[in-house]
Amino acid sequence: xxxxxxxxxxxxxxxxxxxxxxxxxxxxxxxxxxxxxxxxxxxxxxxxxxxxxxxxxxxxxxxxxxxxxxxxxxxxxxxxxxxxxxxxxxxxxxxxxxxxxxxxxxxxxxxxxxxxxxxxxxxxxxxxxxxxxxxxxx
Numbered sequence: 001x002x003x004x005x006x007x008x009x010x011x012x013x014x015x016x017x018x019x020x021x022x023x024x025x026x027x028x029x030x031x032x033x034x035x036x037x038x039x040x041x042x043x044x045x046x047x048x049x050x051x052x053x054x055x056x057x058x059x060x061x062x063x064x065x066x067x068x069x070x071x072x073x074x075x076x077x078x079x080x081x082x083x084x085x086x087x088x089x090x091x092x093x094x095x096x097x098x099x100x101x102x103x104x105x106x107x108x109x110x111x112x113x114x115x116x117x118x119x120x121x122x123x124x125x126x127x128x129x130x131x132x133x134x135x136x137x138x
Contacts, residue, residue, distance in 0.1 A: 031105060036114065
């Protein structure tokens with residue numbers, strides 16, 4: 001049985017569309033996050049949720065970074081953060097003791113602002129907020 005040239009072209013176009021559609025589906029199924037440094041300081045050796053970001057200058061942002069999952073608490077990002085500011089290692093602000101509304105997200109696209117605050121002991125800490133939004137303790 002002979003397949004016509006027209007039919008071969010249609011099959012090839014169909015296969016290409018399936019490949020492109022699969023690539024888009026797999027890409028958008030992941031979690032993509034971009035971070036803006038709004039701490040007022042440059043951060044060296046920045047690590048967020050186990051991903052080494054290197055250095056992030058004040059006022060700059062990262063490209064979108066792919067994560068398998070990201071922790072939230074009451075809709076606010078709540079992941080492990082560490083970095084070096086002015087040659088001093090700082091870590092995340094643990095603003096939530098409860099954890100009943102913590103959940104992991106594994107799909108979507110987010111933009112977060114990285115900010116700094118002092119904990120109850122006076123230590124400088126880092127935390128994340130949704131881009132251009134304040135959290136309840138600001």
